[in-house]
Amino acid sequence: MNSPKRLQLYETPEIAVTFDPEVCIHAGACVRGLPTVFDTHRKRWIRPEQASPEEVAAQVERCPSGALQYRLKNAQNDS
Ligand code: SF4
Structure with a gap:
C-alpha cells in the first residue's frame, strides 16, 4: 500500500546489478542492447550471468x- 517500489538486486560472483523501478523511464536501452541479460518477460528480468x-x-x-x-x-x- 504505502510501500514504494523497491530496489532490485541481481548478482553473480563477478558483478552486482541494481535496478530502481522508480527511476526507470522505460527507454528500453537495456533490453535492446543486451536482450539475453535484460528481458522484461521474465520474473527475474535481469540475468547478469548471461553475459x-x-x-x-x-x-x-x-x-x-x-x-x-x-x-x-x-x-x-591487479597483477
Ligand atoms: S535502460 Fe532499462 S533500466 Fe534504464 S531507463 Fe531504460 S528501460 Fe529503464
Whole structure:
C-alpha cells in the first residue's frame, strides 16, 4: 500500500546489478542492447550471468536514467 517500489538486486560472483523501478523511464536501452541479460518477460528480468561482467557493465552505463547501477566484485585482481 504505502510501500514504494523497491530496489532490485541481481548478482553473480563477478558483478552486482541494481535496478530502481522508480527511476526507470522505460527507454528500453537495456533490453535492446543486451536482450539475453535484460528481458522484461521474465520474473527475474535481469540475468547478469548471461553475459560477461564487462558486457553487463557497459550496458548498464548506457541506461539513460540511472535506474541501473552495477558494482564489479573482483576489482582487486591487479597483477
Ligand atoms: S535502460 Fe534504464 S531507463 Fe531504460 S528501460 Fe532499462 S533500466 Fe529503464
